[in-house]
Amino acid sequence: MTDTATATAAGLDPATLRDLLRVAGAPDFHRWQDQIRRTGGCSDPIHLTGYTKTLDRATGTVLHTYSTDTDPGGRLRVACGNRRASRCPACAWTYAGDTYHLIRAGLVGDPGKGTPETVRVHPKVFATLTAPSFGPVHNRPLSGSCRCGLRHSEDDTALGAPLDPDGYDYAGAVLWNNYASDLWRYFTIYLRREIAARAGLTQKAAREQCRVSFGKVAEYQRRGAVHFHAVVRFDGPDGPDSPPPPWATLDLLTDAIHAAARRVTVPVPAAENQPARTLRWGTQLDVQPIRSADAGTDGELTEQAVASYVAKYATKAAETTGTVDR
Structure with a gap:
């Protein structure tokens, strides 16, 4: 099966499939996989770069260092934390x-x-x-029809908008x-x-x-x-x-x-x-x-x-x- 056929079967375009195979075959794939797992499946993780250094306050001895340079792509991925289901x-x-x-x-x-x-x-x-x-707004009352005379659907963008913009x-x-x-x-x-x-x-x-x-x-x-x-x-x-x-x-x-x-x-x-x-x-x-x-x-x-x-x-x-x- 060709790359194009394989990508189509997986619901991907060939370029994306090749990129996934490249990442999966990289020696640091386990670290990338760990980062993705820790984000909990976040749709749009935040990419951080930088380093940290932990020192002994009394002696100044460096106890621990960390740098994103050692992470896949030189970045640390963390969950975006967005509350919008439409976003993440x-x-x-x-x-x-x-x-x-x-x-x-x-x-x-x-x-x-x-x-x-x-x-x-x-x-x-x-x-x-x-x-x-x-001021009165477009709504979906239990009685059925809005004061404007229409029956709005749940996703109608008019819902919540003033009936009389000039007087609102x-x-x-x-x-x-x-x-x-x-x-x-x-x-x-x-x-x-x-x-x-x-x-x-x-x-x-x-x-x-x-x-x-x-x-x-x-x-x-x-x-x-x-x-x-x-x-x-x-x-x-x-x-x-x-x-x-x-x-x-x-x-x-x-x-x-x-x-x-x-x-x-x-x-x-x-x-x-x-x-x-x-x-x-x-x-x-x-x-x-x-x-x-x-x-x-x-x-x-x-x-x-x-x-x-x-x-x-x-x-x-x-x-x-x-x-x-x-």
Whole structure:
């Protein structure tokens, strides 16, 4: 069989096949293979060049040296770490997997990650805090048709675009994303205050009896506005290793989250042709209790489901920003 026929059968062009055979026959192929294996199948690894030198601080003796000159092609290949599946499926999958196990450890416990299994019975919820409306956009409502009169497909590029570009508050949307981290920070502050108030304690006394732990991910909606998905958990005074006090209930936590979200405001000063404004969370706030997979009932969120949701959002956020894929 000719090189062309072999390449065609393998789904390659002849030049690529010859290059693969050259690499496979090289004396340093084992090192190249090791680098590729360590990248986890990355589609676009980063190529590093340079050297390192390890010295004994007291004597100045050179303990170890490494240079990429000894590597295949004079380069060290490392995974790109991109969260976009469209850019690198392998790294996006790894990121989602790491996120899943990290969140799951905070829900069911994992002694290997420093979280005891007793956190499984700590009260915890899955909360979603959204941006306010900056104007109507093209969407896919459950009723079927968008307000524009069309039924958009899932991959329609019009989704998230303003129905009335002239009347859409673009400045407000930009400012919202810019101050989203401040909104979240103030939310955590107000949440602790609301928890203390509902427990009938001072903030100091509440901190001495109970800690509030968070795990969150920011996601860009189709319209380009950031919103947050968060796991919020009650712990004891020593963190996840200690049980929360009896007053730290799911109902108290849920009520406190709703109240804290309503109280948060972030003032934005006037700038050029933009007037001063006050940013707030949107009205669509969802708080759901997280149940043990063993005790969960139909329609209730379990730890595994939440960990899967957060892992999905962690990579989805990088795919839905509408930016150029490069």
